[in-house]
Amino acid sequence: MLFNSIDFAVFLPIVFLLYWLVFSKSLKKQNLFLILASYVFYGWWDWRFLLLILISTLVDFYVGKKLGQETAPKKRKLLLWVSVLTNLGMLGFFKYFNFFIENFTSAFTFFGASFQPNTLNIILPVGISFYTFQTLSYTIDVYRKKLTPTNDGVAFSAFVCFFPQLVAGPIERASNLLPQFYKNRTFNYNNAVDGMRQILWGLIKKMVIADNCAVYANLFFNNSGDYSGSTLLLGALFFTFQIYGDFSGYSDIAIGTSRLFGFDLHKNFAFPYFSRDFAEFWRRWHISLSTWFRDYVYIPLGGSHGGKWMKIRNTFIIFLVSGFWHGANWTFIIWGLLNAVYFLPLLLTNKNRINLDIVAQGSNLPTIKDFLKIALTFTLTVFAWIFFRAESGVVALQIVSEIFSESLFIIPSFEGKRLAVVTAILIVLFMIAEWFGREKAYASADWGLHLKRPLRWVIYAIQLFIIFQFMETDKSPFIYFQF
Known part of the structure; x- marks a missing residue:
């Protein structure tokens, strides 16, 4: 269901x-x-x-x-x-x-x-x-x-x-x-209402962001030989937001639904695309799985203790296992290896725990340094998602090769450009909302709380309107159902 x-x-x-x-x-x-x-x-x-x-x-x-x-x-x-x-x-x-x-x-x-x-x-x-x-x-x-x-x-x-x-x-x-x-x-009425707000935000992530991104991510990845590097890069970006909206949206709905029945579940996503390095990213992405592997695989292997080679071994084991957990395909293993390569320099230089706070906490804008760190981490994340999404390692390498060719500088050409532009605008607005809500449990947690009840209901009605206005008619299953 x-x-x-x-x-x-x-x-x-x-x-x-x-x-x-x-x-x-x-x-x-x-x-x-x-x-x-x-x-x-x-x-x-x-x-x-x-x-x-x-x-x-x-x-x-x-x-x-x-x-x-x-x-x-x-x-x-x-x-x-x-x-x-x-x-x-x-x-x-x-x-x-x-x-x-x-x-x-x-x-x-x-x-x-x-x-x-x-x-x-x-x-x-x-x-x-x-x-x-x-x-x-x-x-x-x-x-x-x-x-x-x-x-x-x-x-x-x-x-x-x-x-x-x-x-x-x-x-x-x-x-x-x-x-x-x-x-x-x-x-508890207040817990139930908060749960409903989180469910609503999760549905926006899934039905407005993820499902619309899926249209173009599927089109470009499933027919990668037909498109230029610029179009394929656009497809990788669409998939980057599809998988985040899809999976974190599911987690929001699950957590919100649990609150309706009087249960509190742990947070599973903490605005990972605002991470300043990959150690921070993995503290914010699929938190329940990351901590599971840490406690039941990484630490029993020796964790970060011991010599340099033990640290390298344990890091690669944990990311390879994580990749293999996602599915029986070499693409997931390559994705895990890439993340190990990203993470390892931080571990070896003891910089894997320097970004424990929320980026730009108490401020509307990040510093130039933090912005550049976020941009670099996000770019490498997009690159890794190509291998996660591609049908095979060969296809992934073909996509990467095309992206790094002269066709990267060709204006993207594909059917449905206008709707793709609308989807891109929705992504930008969504990420703005995420940025300003990054210190909360979820982005819309405090929307309208200071307003009287009728005005709060207007805000909820607007969110429902957005869902019905922009949702895809074909219901797509959540990506992580296959894992």
Whole structure:
């Protein structure tokens, strides 16, 4: 079920009203109802994959309980491996099986051998990368004795399948989200209104910015051989804003929807395109995944401690794993390598934590130095997104080659120029709004708060008008559903 669909527009109010009017007197009934609603939400796409969520839930709940009872180190480690192999086994089969078979075949062919294995027609379950990582963090934290295992199977099930963030995050830690299922929840009008404002801003990001950018990003990337370097650069810029509007828009809708039900999720994006270096960018982009890899991969490998070569090794491992997490394609691995190359100089010179504050905090404009840093970081980000979006590494290199050719100086030529100009104007206005809202939880967080209620409703009505005026008629799924 898509957040930007009629189905969800009907589903959400029904769940909201039943949750607060029918089930509010019993915490267990509220949690059970959330499980039911979440299974309906996920099963709307394909009910068969509900079994995967159920397996992950049962295995990790059982492993967590046993880890709380077991003291022998070897048995505890065995229990942990049961969870790791179950979750990563499902993820690996559905997401990477054909990738490894195809590359194994290519390796045999390269050496002159004839090898023709059968691949499987495997459908990737939506959100499997997200909920498997979420449940894995629970068992790892219990194993490390940083978290007390739960005995409440209903609360744990609700934590695993909580529908607002089930299919594309944020990837919540059990230490933050699970305790919220233990506590009685009462309706808070101000939180609900703030949640609705964030949902509205998320829909603008998705339906006005991302979906309109997608028209041109898809056109140029899918037919890259037909266009000049200048047009392809324009396509890379459109994709840069498409993926940000699409994914951060989903996170805003998820966080806002959670607030309607009395839950607080962690922030997943913090205005990353205003970053002054790549260390700052990765503290602001897909924060829940970045911190997951930091805590469960990077730090166990030794982190930034040790010698220079250990730092280099760990940096490349973390970005390669991050790239591979995004999908079974060499383009994602190249994208991860590029980001490792961008990040490494900062780490080796101990400058990876110099930009911890908000850029130009308390000021309307950045300094010239900060502006140039933002421009450089953004430019390199756009370059990396080319490899992320391209169908293959060969196509990505062809696009880059064309961009760095004389055709870069040709005026872009393609169908639909006028609408592309409108989309570009919308992007500029959107980024201005993001800039002036960068110190808030989300850009529109304080719009109209100082005004009387009728005037606030006018502001909301204008945002709704913008959505209906500029939205694409063809509903496109969120990009990160495929990851």
